[in-house]
Amino acid sequence: MTLAASVPDTWIGRLMQAVRASAKIRAVDVAREEEAVAIACGASLAGGRGAVLIQNAGLLNCGGVLAGLVELYRIPCFFIVSYRGDGRDPIYYHTPKGRVTEATLGAWRLPYALADRAEDLAAQVARGVELADESRGPYVLLITGGDLE
Amino acid sequence: MTPRKTFLEALVAMLTPRDVLVSCLGANARYLPHLAVPAPCIALCDSMGAAIPLALGMALQRPDRHVIALEGDGSLMMSPNVLATVAAARPENLTALLWVNRHYESSGGQALPAAPVDWVGLARGLGLTHVEPVPDVATLHAAFPRARDARSPALLVLDVAFDPHEEIPPYSERPDEIRARFTVA
Numbered sequence: 001m002t003l004a005a006s007v008p009d010t011w012i013g014r015l016m017q018a019v020r021a022s023a024k025i026r027a028v029d030v031a032r033e034e035e036a037v038a039i040a041c042g043a044s045l046a047g048g049r050g051a052v053l054i055q056n057a058g059l060l061n062c063g064g065v066l067a068g069l070v071e072l073y074r075i076p077c078f079f080i081v082s083y084r085g086d087g088r089d090p091i092y093y094h095t096p097k098g099r100v101t102e103a104t105l106g107a108w109r110l111p112y113a114l115a116d117r118a119e120d121l122a123a124q125v126a127r128g129v130e131l132a133d134e135s136r137g138p139y140v141l142l143i144t145g146g147d148l149e
Numbered sequence: 150m151t152p153r154k155t156f157l158e159a160l161v162a163m164l165t166p167r168d169v170l171v172s173c174l175g176a177n178a179r180y181l182p183h184l185a186v187p188a189p190c191i192a193l194c195d196s197m198g199a200a201i202p203l204a205l206g207m208a209l210q211r212p213d214r215h216v217i218a219l220e221g222d223g224s225l226m227m228s229p230n231v232l233a234t235v236a237a238a239r240p241e242n243l244t245a246l247l248w249v250n251r252h253y254e255s256s257g258g259q260a261l262p263a264a265p266v267d268w269v270g271l272a273r274g275l276g277l278t279h280v281e282p283v284p285d286v287a288t289l290h291a292a293f294p295r296a297r298d299a300r301s302p303a304l305l306v307l308d309v310a311f312d313p314h315e316e317i318p319p320y321s322e323r324p325d326e327i328r329a330r331f332t333v334a
Contacts, residue, residue, distance in 0.1 A: 003209060026209055028238055031230035035202040039234075042206020045191065046169070046214075046333045050206055068195030069203070073328045 001025050001078070001129070002048035005036035009055040011082040011145045016053060033058030034065045041075045049129070052079045056101045059140070063108060066138060074136040078129045083114070083142040105140060112140035117147045150310035151285050153248065154180060159286045160246065163293050164188045164217070169207055169333055172219045173200040175255035176317045177248065183318060188217075191331045194320050197221075198228035201235065201245050208240040211333055215297055218245040222268070223253045223261055229271060235302045236276030244296040244303045246283075250311040258313045268306045279303040 004019045005028040006012060020027045026043075030036045033054045040050025054062075059081050070077045084091070085098020105112045111131060115124055124141060132139035153176055161184045164170065168188035172178045178192035193199060204218035225231075225247060235243065247268055253259045272280045279299040281292045283306060296303035 003206065005206070028205075028209065028234075030202070030234045032228065034198065034228065035205075035231050035234050038196075038199040038202035039206035039209075042171075042203040042208075043210040044206075045203070045328075045331060046207040046210035048210040050210075065196050065199055069193070069199050072195060072324045073191075074325060075328070 001051045003028060003040060003043040003050045004053055005030050005039040005050065006053040007031070007033050007036060007055070007058050008053075009057075009082055009084065011143065011148060012053050012055060012080070014148050015080065015143075019053070033061045037062055037065045037077060038069060040077055041069055041073075044075055044077065049133075050077065051129075052077060053081075054079070055082045056084055056097050056142075060097065060100070060104060066108060066110070070138050076132040076136055077138045078132040079138060079140040080125070081140055081142050083144055086144065088144050088146065101142070110138050110140050111135070112142060115141055115143045115147045117149075121147060150308055152310050152312065153177070153250070153315070155286060156248070156289060156307055156309060157181075158184065159289055160217075160293065161186055163290070167214060169204075169211070169214050169216045170219070171200050171204040171207065171216065173197070173221050173224050175221060176315075177219045177221075179255075179318050179320055182321045189331055189333050191327055192322070194324060197224040198231065200224070201231045204243055204245065205231075205235055205238060205240060207333065208243040209238060212240070212242055214333060215242045215244065216240075218243070220245060220247055221254070222247060222249040222251065222266070225268075226261060226266070229275065232272050232275040232277055232304070236278075238302075240302050241300045244293070244299075244305065246305045246307055248307050248309045250309040252311045254311065254317075258311070272304045272306070277302060277304050281305050283307045
């Protein structure tokens, strides 16, 4: 990737610390998640490769820009999304987001995978980027805090 | 007040092949295929509020090119937060032009919420330092080169006449055609 646009949560914030340490990836802090999607798309349209690092709450904000920019203009866009509120998340107030995350991804027809920390996570990221490139569309890798250990 | 097309023609006449143009949805996107734009151009037909962040991503990816974003006040009203994002990223090669006509022109000419928004003040309050009001074409002719040379992100706030009877051409290109043609060499 050449650029990663992000709104952090606890988990994504840790991931972005690693991104900032990279000399190859421009980290862009944004105010709202739809911006992150458009910024990543702009980098890709200009010859780079943009990624979006956000929480699932923010992904739920992004239906319009996914349909009206990413899908409509067929732009590769790779997401790493923290999956708050699934069964492994100890924080109770994330639960409603967790309940609707995969259902929403399905309704929006977004291809996605759950990161599997028992396997090679770098390979899963590489595969997601590749699938976004091949489909010229979005691809979402859902992660949990444990995946960052 | 100045008609939209007059502003747009004046801007296009100042562009060079080294620029990159990103247009929001609506009238500007519908006029652009009919103008001789010398720069790579991508025009949106949906996704309100995406023009400035899309241009920001391009500007950060290609610091050797100047990227110009056209955005409407209806779109920016939805997402003024992007101005803070631009101010934080500090691209030296991004100029945004905000077309203020106080109407959602492309959806039937409905009025925006009737608040007297101070766009220049808002943009400065969100951290942009190079912000200029542009009431007419003569000012645009002076302000656009200043914005291009500013070495900081710039916002020009254009005061645009709203004409409910303006005959704006329909969209003449499909997004996949626009996307296929768009390259930044």
